[in-house]
Amino acid sequence: MMPPPARSFPAAILPWAMRCFWLGLIVWIALTFRQHGISNDEYVQHTYGQMLLDWYHSGFTDQDAFHYRNLHLYGGLFDIIAAALDPYIPIMIWDIRHLLSALFGLLGFYGVSRFASLLGGQRLALLSMWMLFLTVSWSGTMFTHTKDVPFAACMLWTLYATALVVREMENVSGKAIVLLGFSVGGALGLRVGGAFAVIYLILLVMWRVWLDHRHTGSPVWSRLFRMVLILLPAAVLAFVFMAICWPWSVIEADNLLEAAKSFSHFDFNMQTIANGVVYNISDVPRTYLLQYLAVKLPEAGLLGLASLPVLWLACRRCLALVDMKTRMTMHTLLLGILFPLLFVMEDRPALYNGVRHFTFLLPLLAILSAWGVLATWQALTNSRLHGRLAYRAVWAGIVAGLMLVTLVDIIQLHPYEYVRLNRLAGDQKQAQFKWEGDYWSSALREATDQLLEMKLPVRSQPYWVGACVDTPQIEPYLDGRFSVTRKWDEADFYLSTTNMHCHEVMQGKVIINIQRQGMSLAVVKDRRMLNGADRSATPAKN
Numbered sequence: 063m064m065p066p067p068a069r070s071f072p073a074a075i076l077p078w079a080m081r082c083f084w085l086g087l088i089v090w091i092a093l094t095f096r097q098h099g100i101s102n103d104e105y106v107q108h109t110y111g112q113m114l115l116d117w118y119h120s121g122f123t124d125q126d127a128f129h130y131r132n133l134h135l136y137g138g139l140f141d142i143i144a145a146a147l148d149p150y151i152p153i154m155i156w157d158i159r160h161l162l163s164a165l166f167g168l169l170g171f172y173g174v175s176r177f178a179s180l181l182g183g184q185r186l187a188l189l190s191m192w193m194l195f196l197t198v199s200w201s202g203t204m205f206t207h208t209k210d211v212p213f214a215a216c217m218l219w220t221l222y223a224t225a226l227v228v229r230e231m232e233n234v235s236g237k238a239i240v241l242l243g244f245s246v247g248g249a250l251g252l253r254v255g256g257a258f259a260v261i262y263l264i265l266l267v268m269w270r271v272w273l274d275h276r277h278t279g280s281p282v283w284s285r286l287f288r289m290v291l292i293l294l295p296a297a298v299l300a301f302v303f304m305a306i307c308w309p310w311s312v313i314e315a316d317n318l319l320e321a322a323k324s325f326s327h328f329d330f331n332m333q334t335i336a337n338g339v340v341y342n343i344s345d346v347p348r349t350y351l352l353q354y355l356a357v358k359l360p361e362a363g364l365l366g367l368a369s370l371p372v373l374w375l376a377c378r379r380c381l382a383l384v385d386m387k388t389r390m391t392m393h394t395l396l397l398g399i400l401f402p403l404l405f406v407m408e409d410r411p412a413l414y415n416g417v418r419h420f421t422f423l424l425p426l427l428a429i430l431s432a433w434g435v436l437a438t439w440q441a442l443t444n445s446r447l448h449g450r451l452a453y454r455a456v457w458a459g460i461v462a463g464l465m466l467v468t469l470v471d472i473i474q475l476h477p478y479e480y481v482r483l484n485r486l487a488g489d490q491k492q493a494q495f496k497w498e499g500d501y502w503s504s505a506l507r508e509a510t511d512q513l514l515e516m517k518l519p520v521r522s523q524p525y526w527v528g529a530c531v532d533t534p535q536i537e538p539y540l541d542g543r544f545s546v547t548r549k550w551d552e553a554d555f556y557l558s559t560t561n562m563h564c565h566e567v568m569q570g571k572v573i574i575n576i577q578r579q580g581m582s583l584a585v586v587k588d589r590r591m592l593n594g595a596d597r598s599a600t601p602a603k604n
Contacts, residue, residue, distance in 0.1 A: 076184050080175075083191060087171060095161045096153075097477040098205045099507035104159060105534035106131060107208060111141025117309065128310050135321045137251035137308035140166070140212045156538065160205040166212040167204025170194070173218040174425045178432065180225060181391045186429075186436055194428035196360040196468045199417050202480030206502050207418065213252040214422035217398075219245035220259035221426070225394040228266045229387040231274075232288055239292070243299025250300065251307025254321040262397055263293070270390055325411075334414035335562065338496040343414040348407040354416040357487040357497060359427065362464040364484070366431030369438045398426045415501050435461055475578045478505055494581050499561040503531045505576045505584035506557055510539040512574045513555065513586050518543065528553030530564035551597045556587040563602040 113127035128134045144159045151158050171191050178190040195201045204211045223242035227234045242263075249256030267289050274280045305312040311321065332343050336353050347353075356364070384392070402423060406413070413419065442454045472479045481500050487493040506529065518525065524543055528550035529536050536557060537546050547553055550568055558565040560582050570587025577583065589597065 076188065080184065080188055083188065087168060087195075091161070091164045091168070094477055095164050095205055096157045097507075098160050099502070099504040100156045100535045100538065101206045101208065101502040101504070102532055102535065104156060104206075104208060105532065106133060107141050108144060108155060108159065110136070111138055111143075111145035114138045114142050114309070115145050122309075128313070132324075134310040135324050136209070136253060137256075137304065137311070139216075139248055139251040139307040140208055142307065144208075154538065159208050163208045163211055164205050166215045167200065170200070170204070170211065170215040170218055170425050173215060173222055174429060177218070177222045177225065177391075177395070177425075178429045180222070180229075181388065181395065181429065182433060182436065186432055189432040189436060190429045192465065193360065193363050193366070193432045194425055196465060196472070197358075197363065197424050197428055198360075198468075198472065198475075198479045198482045199358045199421065200424045200428075201472070202475075202478070202482070203418070203421065205477075206504060207421065209252065210418055210421040213249060213255070214425065216245050216249035216252060217256065217259060217422040218425045220249055220256070221262060221394055221398045224259070224263045224266055225391045227263065227293070228270045228390045228394060231267075231270060232285075232292065234292065239296045240299065242293075243296040244303055246296070247300035247303025248307070250304040250311070254311075254318065254325055256304075257322065258402065262394070262401065266390070266394055266397060267293075269393065273386070330412075332414060333562070335496065335498060343412040346410075346413045348410060350413050351403065351406050351417065351420055354497070355423075355427070357483045357493075358417055359431070359484065360465070360468040361484050361486075362435070362461050362468065363428065363431035364486070365461065365464060366434035366438075367427070369434045370430070373434065373437050373441060395426055395429060399423060399430065414498070416498050418501075471579070478578055478583055480504075481578075481581070481583065491580050494560070495563070499581075500559045500583050501561050503535060503559045503561070503584070505559055506531060506536055507539060508576050509557055509574050509584045509586050510536050512576075513544075513557070514539075514541060516573075525554040526552055528556045528568065530556075530558035530567065550599055554588075554590050556589055557584070558587075559584045566602050567599050569596050569600075 110127060110130055110133040113124075113130055116124045117127050127138075140162065144155070144162055147158055147162070148155050171194060174190050174194050175187040178187040200211070200214075219241065223238055223245055226238040227242060230238070246256060246259050246263075249259050268286070271280075271282055271285050271289070274285075275282050301312075311317050330343070333340050334343050334346060334350075335341070336346065336350055341347070341350075359367075402420060406420070417424070438457060439454060442450055442457060445453075468482075468484075471482050475482055478500060480502075481494065483490060483493050483497060487497065513527075524545040526547045526549075527536070527540065527544050528547055533546045533548070540546070544555075550556065553568070556568040556570050558567070565582075565585050565587075568587060568589065569592060570589035571591070572585050573588045574584075574586035575582055576585070
């Protein structure tokens, strides 16, 4: 059952609610983008972006970008833009990157609005955007996940463009073709996983042709051939845009296949945790991603998703009456969600950091959960139940209450919203050690700021700082009194997040403790008084 059209909602309120939401998002980004720490991969990613610019500036002779670690396996769309902006914006490059990443996050919100409007109108669009904001693995990561969020935004727009194509088929507009080309090229220009977008397009076009053939007897092969010709400009545009963002992918004919093969067997010595069980990243269970979605999605979103099977059983006849265009939009959304989930369960790729590598699922799940909430409301409206007004009030109260609970958590956890676990995970203080928490060590920026504010005795040599992160993550925030060392046993101070118990590796007196909702997220330990074996590292629990 589809949610009711937007006109059933007071026409004067809905547009103002949308404007207020957008205004709030923009103000929130402007006020908070400089509060986030540097993530683990940012230094190498920014270096890669600079190298790609050097390749262009050198007339394609400087090949360093194609031999820098394994970064050639990734596209450089985001990193090229950030490196190009760096000389012209008078703030720290890491804050530039976080602002740029947040703008991609905004693009994701806009994509959700467009896709949801296509499916169910403005009311669904507004609720979907709220669901996405309450999804902390999006709103809490959109500043620092500078590869995952831009990729997710591009994938969302590829799916929206695909929905436009399969709705109109031979009558698809030129704007939709251009959008499809740029979005597919952008997704591939970030990760080879953008190939999912091509698979979605092929499957959905074939599905629409087959459905039309079954209902109207329209020809199959001639229509498929016409669609190939119609989509050819989008393919060319996508290829060119991908080549600009990821030149290594086209330097040799088999480079794309090499990148795809590398990521399908991606593995290194690292551990992750799910529901208290520690795994090597190549040995995670098939349900790893589903487990993390279950504890990371907002409670209201889970409720909306849980209502869908019941609604489908109760309203199958109503769904059969939905017009073909709307049906194809629904199929596009469902394929975009189910295909990656089935792929993970079947292929069992190496996974870690919870839902991070599948961030592109979150906007789609936000739309689907909002659709479930509104469809349930409409089902109660159309039902013949006695006292249906009371049922609607109860449903609205439950959904609003769950959304408010999540919103309060987000405010209290700021700017570390992404560590939030929903109530299915149990008490946050205990559950934080059963799941990956601040895996990007974002809280160390605040810990470093507090360390700088301390009055320490002046000495000729700097204080040595050990940190359970890569050196570039804290070095930009330290002043001349401190120097980072990888020889932790020599460190005067030890900085660490509590994720995976890394704070327990080194002894010392806790002098700074970054806390939210009673959870300890990062600590600074004073080790100056330690001697002998007390200065040595001990293995963490994980």
